[in-house]
Ligand code: B12
Ligand SMILES: Nc1nc2c(ncn2[C@@H]2O[C@H](COP(=O)(O)OP(=O)(O)O)[C@@H](O)[C@H]2O)c(=O)[nH]1
């Protein structure tokens with residue numbers, strides 16, 4: 001009926017060996033509280049696993065968190081795999097400890113936005129609502 | 135992709151198409167009834183297994199291991215894992231997949247998480263449809279993990295061919311298993327976390343209530359010895375006796391211990407359903423419950439969508455609120471209006 005239709009579905013993922021998961025959990029909860037369906041897959045996921053999960057779950061957004069410094073490899077790898085599987089209609093965002101100078105390069109690789117410490121989760125919610133591609 | 139193409143690709147188990155089809159059915163997107171009509175003739179082949187039990191009892195861990203066991207036998211598995219949607223925000227944190235991620239690169243396993251989306255049983259309104267999609271896509275087993283609270287047991291009983299009821303030791307002195315109605319729906323009883331103290335007691339309690347219900351044959355030795363052999367023996371005996379006696383199995387889902395026996399028991403149950411001609415009966419019950427639900431949805435929708443009935447409903451509600459008529463009388467009036 002009125003509002004039964006679509007919900008925004010988000011995969012919150014922690015790629016690589018990075019064990020810092022507080023940020024990912026904070027973001028997951030914030031998105032849930034904003035009315036989204038959040039699938040949390042836990043620590044130590046490979047880009048391949050993340051993409052497979054994103055496809056099976058038919059998510060609108062993949063949201064990744066990295067604090068270990070491996071973002072320049074892991075984030076672009078995920079967007080590349082999504083493209084290869086024909087799933088480039090998925091919005092990809094990232095966050096964590098990411099130096100400002102790395103952000104333009106990541107955006108070029110298809111990471112729509114990067115949220116670093118200090119940004120409010122409200123900004124993330126707003127960004128997702130305004131930018132999902134459907 | 136138009137919907138015909140999505141359907142034909144999904145029917146040949148192309149992952150992206152299966153997943154999109156599930157979204158169409160779950161969200162009731164435009165055209166979903168056509169899609170449903172197209173896939174329905176291809177359903178009915180999967181063995182649908184429901185896993186229910188209290189939150190934290192190890193259902194997700196068990197489902198993960200069940201999938202691994204069936205995969206090792208060359209079977210494919212679709213998984214539907216349901217978690218609660220917050221009634222306040224409409225959002226949901228779907229965490230079951232966390233325990234199943236090792237299957238994510240295996241093409242023979244498809245995992246889908248769902249929120250209950252306001253539906254009050256232990257499933258979502260669309261769970262049945264999602265099961266049908268996975269069934270039509272050709273997965274040999276479709277395993278459903280319920281929320282594990284509320285009316286889960288009842289709902290899953292009308293959806294699954296085989297229901298496995300998970301219990302654990304240490305949930306307090308209240309005898310969890312004797313909750314009204316629950317014993318009736320368990321086809322297989324799983325006592326998980328056998329590494330914890332109190333397993334024997336849970337087994338004994340289940341056995342006792344099965345005895346009371348006249349369902350447990352009770353000739354199969356001490357519960358501690360219940361293993362593969364027993365599951366099979368129980369199954370064989372059950373078929374011979376033309377009735378199913380639910381086995382009580384102990385597992386340690388985390389290590390996988392006892393999980394092969396759970397799979398064995400589910401398969402034995404299916405064989406028994408087939409031999410007894412009881413499968414037809416179960417599937418009929420599911421079809422009936424689904425049909426009634428859809429019909430009442432449609433009727434309700436007609437009510438809520440039609441300005442005339444909506445106006446009438448409002449007027450009647452005011453009369454009820456002012457105590458001019460009682461709610462049953464108002465309900466009857468409204469029904470007259472809708473069916474006329
Ligand atoms: C707490 C902490 C830990 C805890 C982690 C506990 C846990 N389970 O998470 C422990 C003690 C285990 C730990 C260990 C280590 N840590 Co540490 N740790 C921190 C610390 C102090 C805070 C991180 C944190 O939890 N912040 C709170 C959360 C809520 O914030 P956040 O993650 O930044 O998330 C916010 C934003 O970034 C953003 N965000 C984050 N992710 C995402 C994702 C999306 C999609 C979006 C939209 C937004 C978003 O939104 C969040 C809310 O605003 C930071 C320093 C710092 N100031 O950040 C170091 C830090 C991250 N750790 C660091 C290091 C080096 C380590 C160790 C390697 C140390 C060691 N030598 O053993 C280990 C590695 C552990 C491992 N297995 O990976 C370094 C990383 C350096 C780097 N990147 O180059 C840091 C930066 C400290 C430093 N200055 O050196 N650590
Ligand atoms: N001790 C013990 N813990 C287990 C066992 N199986 C699962 N668990 C743990 O129980 C917790 C809940 O498991 P989960 O599968 O998420 O339960 P669910 O809520 O029923 O899906 C997790 O921490 C599991 O690791 C087991 O056999 N023994």
Ligand SMILES: [Mg+2]
Nearest residue numbers: 193194230279
């Ligand atoms: Mg679970």
